[in-house]
Amino acid sequence: MRICLSDKAITNLIAEDVPYFDLTTLGLGIGKEQGKIEFYTRHPMTVCATEEAVRVMQQCGATAHFSVESGTHLEADQLILAATGSAESLHIAWRIALNLLEYTSGIATRTDEFVKAAKTVNPAISVVTTRKVFPGTRALMMKAIVAGGALPHRLGLSESILIFKQHLVYMGGLSGLLEQITSLKQRFQEHKICIEVETVEDALVVAASGVDIIQLDKMPLGTLKELAQNLKQRYPDIKLAAAGGITLNNVQEYAATGVDLLVTSSLYFGKPADIAAKMSS
Incomplete structure (x- = not known):
């Protein structure tokens, strides 16, 4: 779906949550370790903001390898998005991407139920x-x-x-x-x-x-x-x-x-x- 946030808006979301650096990851000394993050549905839903979540990953230095399109209906326990990168990049992007996905997918799911009921x-x-x-x-x-x-x-x-x-x-x-x-x-x-x-x-x-x-x-x-x-x-x-x-x-x-x-x-x-x-x- 082409509706999307600007690059500046994505940058501002990251800066709001991580104004300087991830102090926990820095303190643990794990920032350069390589890893993978995957987002899964816990219940049936209409997914939204995957495009923005991918761009959050990218701006934080991670690479997305899989994502579904906004508007896709998924059943429970299905993969929404997967990315790889350093522990630092994944930990910075994690909650920002999750917040985008959860709040917008909640609205998209309610909308889908509402529209289907009306029609x-x-x-x-x-x-x-x-x-x-x-x-x-x-x-x-x-x-x-x-x-x-x-x-x-x-x-x-x-x-x-x-x-x-x-x-x-x-x-x-x-x-x-x-x-x-x-x-x-x-x-x-x-x-x-x-x-x-x-x-x-x-x-x-x-x-x-x-x-x-x-x-x-x-x-x-x-x-x-x-x-x-x-x-x-x-x-x-x-x-x-x-x-x-x-x-x-x-x-x-x-x-x-x-x-x-x-x-x-x-x-x-x-x-x-x-x-x-x-x-x-």
Whole structure:
């Protein structure tokens, strides 16, 4: 998978953990001994960030001889990555690579389960994730959710138009915004205009304005399903996104409402994958 961290970002990860040298390896006098490190799955998972883990190994002076591609599903006790090098290089790279693999593979695995659950109910539905990532980790989070079969809802504020109620504060409310929909669509012809609403009444008004996408936030499932059916009948070209509180526990219920997109942040949060690192001389 081509999504990857820059060389500088890899260097910074190493410098954060090893600002000068590995004091333990230095003290034991084993730094020049040659060895091998292997990473194995402890449970079934969708693997991610192997490309970054390989580059960590390389920058630390080790050589990777085997790795699977991000997005690969592995069963338990399968090899993810293997590298050789000096004990110094392997010990420096070990935890940095393992952290990358475990955190991103945890997200990729949750995403894979979430997407499969949603598509079992509605094969045409899209799962997209929000900007609610831990600061500084967006590239890795996007790589992980794509590896699991989802897509970004928004990569950032610069490439999409999503209008919230907070924007309406400066526009005279929803009515003031709707007066500008035609001019917005004319100005941004390469972009879809999306408006988030919280009530059925606002959704109906927004749909009639010719907006491209309506994001329905935190609506009860029954209300959401009835509204989606109504809007799809009246405006067959409109796209509907459900957002707010969608998790693996209720994703199939949301997928069954008839919306086109499920917007979630839940995939970022949870246990990392459990990966074993085995070192040998």
